[in-house]
């Protein structure tokens with residue numbers, strides 16, 4: 443055991459799709475007594491900010507690596523999104539056309555650990571020697587994965603209890619796991635199908651609390667409780683779209699054809715919720731299009747119709763903003779444009795986000811047009827950072843954690859630096875949802891998550907258990923702080939790729 447460790451084991455429980463205010467409201471009503479107890483005797487924050495876009499991948503994978511997307515051939519996570527087109531310049535040898543990755547499809551989830559790349563490390567890979575356990579946890583590189591008997595919250599958390607009772611059931615040495623990660627997906631499923639305000643969703647959270655209570659009992663009975671830290675976090679919050687809209691006929695009418703990776707044909711690939719991610723053909727499918735190619739796009743329809751894609755996308759119902767990159771961007775330095783419109787006059791406005799540097803050293807500048815979209819000018823704290831200087835993630839977090847678009851100036855460039863990112867992002871801010879994926883409108887519900895609004899970006903952050911874990915009520919933090927904090931408690935050092943920091947470093 444490293445000398446300055448406070449605990450010998452950590453157990454991290456990721457409950458998918460829990461908005462911070464919802465969890466703490468239930469705690470306030472006495473419905474989650476076990477989670478409440480962990481928080482009360484340890485560290486908690488009502489205001490933990492997740493990654494943008496607020497979608498399971500990247501948010502959940504970013505928790506487990508303590509980092510974000512970036513220029514993945516050299517840094518950061520190679521999984522920028524739940525859906526991506528495998529673009530690369532130069533093209534990947536032996537690949538005829540770029541793949542479309544969709545983690546919701548078939549066995550694609552199994553490819554996630556490889557897709558992350560070698561420039562980031564999971565908590566297991568960062569935690570030194572020991573036994574490492576994943577219970578359904580999909581980001582399991584460096585650990586032994588126990589598949590649950592069934593995909594229920596009960597089975598996933600009981601799986602952990604079983605290993606603490608009998609480590610030899612899966613490990614060669616009799617030691618209990620030094621790091622355990624359990625992932626609970628059922629809450630997300632219920633949130634999408636029924637909603638965050640539905641009794642079934644709330645009941646599932648109450649059940650999770652009960653199973654966490656059982657786990658605490660087992661840790662006490664086996665003598666491990668006083669040497670274990672239990673972390674509880676979620677990957678993102680949520681919202682309800684005001685309207686749902688079938689956008690597929692609109693793209694057909696415009697003559698835009700779906701990209702087919704096997705043949706290399708087609709004009710575009712998109713997945714659209716409240717936030718839309720659009721990939722268009724450049725000089726070929728390996729290359730991102732330039733600004734002019736997007737403005738004068740030649741479709742592959744029989745008449746080779748020319749389209750200004752910006753105009754095409756602005757006509758999608760409810761679109762409030764558009765992000766796209768500058769032609770001269772490099773991994774080290776560049777500009778992302780934020781187009782928006784004056785609500786009254788319809789005048790086109792263009793804010794700029796400039797970035798420089800990588801990982802923890804990335805600095806970003808927000809240069810708003812006459813109307814700043816994020817409304818950072820309206821509050822003294824955030825207005826101070828609009829000083830034409832570059833700022834770090836923690837500087838942005840400090841001044842924007844209470845408002846919509848928390849630390850988004852840092853997040854947007856991290857996404858666009860990744861060669862696997864799309865060409866244009868749109869957002870309706872929740873006015874419309876589309877449920878559109880790769881050429882089709884899918885059956886979908888208005889309950890979703892992806893926006894940069896606070897309700898979709900804020901999750902609970904809780905660490906407790908052993909009594910020598912200090913008590914702290916953090917006014918804010920970020921999801922990538924969870925892993926470095928747990929590593930600190932174990933007396934281990936974070937990998938250099940980690941962008942989050944131990945919460946003990948917040949002054």
Ligand SMILES: [Zn+2]
Pocket residue numbers: 458459497498499502630677678
């Ligand atoms: Zn999720």
